[in-house]
């Protein structure tokens with residue numbers, strides 16, 4: 159066992175499939191570890207999942223801690239947390255990153271509470287830096303900067319955990335980029351033996367229904383999103399029509415999701431998915447920081463809004479001040495005519 | 505006042521204390537469960553004195569009992585320090601079978617306080633609960649949301665559930681209860697209340713009346729719940745705010761497109777030309 163300082167990444171797997179967000183975090187951990195001279199450790203629980211450990215290494219980990227046990231076949235809070243808490247106490251990681259999925263957000267606070275360490279949810283960026291604590295007049299070096307929008311307005315907060323380890327953070331899918339797998343990368347998969355207590359089995363899973371969603375908002379080349387400025391389902395159907403014409407997907411702001419206009423899986427933003435399509439059309443979305451955090455890397459942005467001062471206009475490449483109900487049909491018509499012209503030209 | 509304090513924590517005191525939406529779902533479930541299985545519902549909140557408004561609202565919505573956890577030393581708490589206070593308060597309440605929380609609070613969306621409180625209490629948790637299917641033989645069966653799908657789990661009691669907004673439709677406060685428990689107050693509110701009800705000449709007289717009519721909202725401080733000062737509030741919070749930056753929007757090279765068919769057709773043509781679409 160190495161005494162090197164480490165960054166851990168919780169590797170979430172369901173039925174032998176690793177969640178994208180876990181590998182994205184391995185990639186980010188690799189960057190951070192290179193700056194610090196630490197090693198990247200994948201923390202993997204499951205049953206019959208050793209092969210996944212090698213996949214984690216190919217994506218940038220140096221080392222995988224593998225707890226392979228029948229009781230860990232499916233995610234359950236207490237058995238998984240037991241292994242993580244025991245191993246973290248023993249091995250003292252500096253940083254522990256967890257994907258912001260429902261199960262990741264079930265697991266991380268349980269572990270952080272037991273280890274009495276800080277945890278920041280839904281970070282939109284992670285960096286390394288120093289921190290001067292005014293109260294103690296002391297400077298801490300090389301802390302994990304956990305960056306996320308702050309409540310209220312156009313603010314981002316940088317949060318640090320100077321005195322507790324590990325420094326824990328959750329990050330949503332798509333925020334970090336998926337690293338390219340390197341088939342030649344080597345590392346070690348180290349088995350760990352879980353020691354459970356009877357109380358760890360207080361909960362049993364009776365049944366599970368998994369719908370592997372066929373759409374991946376993250377991968378769509380074009381996303382047409384609507385917000386609170388879209389007043390009804392008929393108008394929302396215009397977004398869908400345009401998305402279909404452009405070979406893209408429909409997304410929404412949290413306001414649109416809360417209004418029941420579109421499913422939660424399609425929410426773009428800090429607490430939804432981060433997307434980087436070739437084209438992002440924002441119709442009736444004001445452009446709150448939490449929404450922008452999930453789409454401001456798009457290659458081209460078209461904003462449609464009745465309010466000329468909407469923040470979305472400041473990051474848009476095409477600014478259309480107008481009523482979405484009138485503008486969307488115009489875009490649909492222009493795209494239709496365009497494809498007709500092309501067909502005639504062929 | 506400002507919602508953001510100088511040390512970067514949130515100054516909840518100036519925010520209008522609103523009922524966190526998913527906590528209404530939690531309260532609705534609690535009521536439905538006690539109607540079917542018996543028992544009582546106690547609502548607790550850690551917050552500034554004016555969070556008493558939320559507790560009154562809870563009484564009108566059918567809570568049997570409420571407790572306000574307020575103390576200057578609770579201020580600046582992150583989720584871990586919050587969970588310590590909730591744990592101590594729940595333990596002081598005595599025996600319990602079920603703790604219900606919202607999945608997340610709309611101010612931070614952290615969804616951490618529920619699981620952290622469960623860990624502190626040493627009880628299992630069911631997060632993202634969408635429906636309660638059964639409670640029998642000391643066990644609860646519930647459905648919880650997954651990233652893609654859902655699962656049905658059975659867990660021994662006591663246990664903590666975090667409830668998602670789609671779980672139910674919270675009923676509004678009942679007018680009958682609102683009338684019956686209109687006067688419910690914390691001692692800190694007595695002075696204001698006596699202005700409205702001058703017939704109570706002293707705080708003691710009011711207190712006696714409220715006590716007799718089950719309208720006293722107890723207030724517990726750190727000392728009352730035996731929370732050690734270094735585990736609560738800012739002092740007990742491992743997370744610290746290094747800095748808060750104002751986001752400056754770099755203006756991109758942008759074109760204003762008039763909302764008319766010609767201008768929009770030109771925009772589409774440009775996007776096709778640049779291989780963005782088509």
Ligand SMILES: Cc1cc2nc3c(=O)[nH]c(=O)nc-3n(C[C@H](O)[C@H](O)[C@H](O)COP(=O)(O)OP(=O)(O)OC[C@H]3O[C@@H](n4cnc5c(N)ncnc54)[C@H](O)[C@@H]3O)c2cc1C
Nearest residue numbers: 385386387411412413427428429430442443444449464482
């Ligand atoms: C912790 C936290 C996390 C969050 N996470 C997310 C997240 O992941 N994603 C997210 O989106 N939000 C998130 N939010 C919410 C976010 O702060 C905003 O409240 C939300 O994005 C607003 O959605 P909106 O722009 O659709 O609505 P609004 O802000 O209400 O904007 C509606 C816009 O529509 C315009 N409009 C009205 N009528 C028309 C019309 N006829 N035609 C064209 N335009 C019209 C208006 O001018 C306005 O600009 C989060 C908030 C918090 C506190």
Ligand SMILES: Nc1ncnc2c1ncn2[C@@H]1O[C@H](COP(=O)(O)O)[C@@H](O)[C@H]1O
Nearest residue numbers: 549550605606608609613614615616617
């Ligand atoms: N100060 C508090 N007092 C009581 N309950 C709280 C408090 N903070 C959070 N909670 C509970 O924990 C849930 C999740 O909060 P959060 O982790 O802040 O998103 C909320 O919906 C509440 O049920």
